[in-house]
Amino acid sequence: MTTGAVIAGIGQTEFSKASGRSELQLAAEAGLAAIEDAGMTPADIDGMVTFTLDSNDELLLMRCLGIPELRYWSRTPHGGAGAHTTVQHASLAVRGGAAKAVLVYRAFNERSGRRFGQPNQRVTPPGWNAYLPFGLDTPAKTYSLEFQRYMHRYGVTNEDFGRYAVVARRNAATNPRAWFHGQPITIDDHQDSRWVVEPVLRKLDCCQESDGGVAMVVTTAERAGDLPNPPAHIAAIADGHLVNGSVMFNYYHDDLAVFPEAEFLGRQLYAAAGIGPTDIDAAMLYENFSPIVFMQLEALGFCGPGEARDFIVDGHIDLEGSLPVNTHGGLLGEAYIHGLNNILEGVRQIRGTAANQLPNVHHVLVAGGRSGMILER
Secondary structure, eight states, rough: OOSSSEEEEEEEEEOOOOOSSOHHHHHHHHHHHHHHTOOOOOOGEEEEETTTTOOOOOOHHHHHHHHOOOOOEEEESSGGGGGHHHHHHHHHHHHHHSSEEEEEEEEEEETTTTTSSSOOOOOOOGGGGGTGTOOOHHHHHHHHHHHHHHHHHTTTTTTHHHHHEEEHHHHHHTTSSSTTTTTOOOOOHHHHEEEEEETTTHHHHHHHHEEEEEEEEEEHHHTTTTTSSEEEEEEEEEEETTTOSSSSSOOSSSOOTSSSSHHHHHHHHHHHHHHGGGOSSSSEEEBBBHHHHHHHHHHTTTTTTTTTHHHHHHHTSSSSSSOOOOOOOHHHOOOTTTHHHHHHHHHHHTTTOOOTOOOOOOOEEEEOSSSSEEOOO
């Protein structure tokens, strides 16, 4: 079963720590690469979707790319929590007739410009007034309170989290697109890295701050039949938000050791695609921090509560395992472009063109806790 929408083209810039050019140029380079990969021209694009956090003005990007007419645009709230929602908006647009081909993009200088991982002076929503006065001014501090409850419940240690980081960096080491290409780590390297939030997160548990751009073209399955590259069919796509949830300060659920939004997301995706967790050949899981991989593996039904540690130790998420995870190195190893680069890896696995290509890939789950999709060959 598919939604009738496909990802027909993908593109990116190099991933770096100092791009040396504007965020608009990064968006234009990635966008043009995706359009060309789809076998289209800018004149074929009539829709655009990005994040509310993206600095790039749609009209300026239109001019840079040479898109003559645009009849649909939208933005999804926040950052990584809405990474897959961008594709949901695009797929709804092409299926509903609001657009024929939608360019989804995200570009920033997160390392050489404004660093998301550092405290910044900025205008914040009123809800943040309950947290900023108490020092919760960076993502690492904010999420660690929730992760620590998970650690306490299941007896998980920071060294256990490091087992995932080692896998991510091993996959990145054999991916030429990754910032950490050729740079695997050992568990000792992980344990020797400095504390960011003791005893929860070390430096090597944290995603990168990256410069770069990523883009993709979403169109209909009918249109994709005339295009040069095999499309990745969107078998299911969904959001999962619950009352008392919060994208950053998720402290209001009764049990902080579980991820109920991801559970809700998984139920929707499996029902829509008509498959279950055992039918997934690979998973690209958003990991701003390594513990969230543990919580998503459990919430999405790949293992039981508290079992992610053993699931990883037993090799299930390795390239040769039952569920390879983040085969490109993920946000820890490849780059952090708010999760859109994970979607590109899912498309490459479906196409058969990934650097760490898996055999016989039919279904890839790409998820970020509160949004996600299942891609199908």
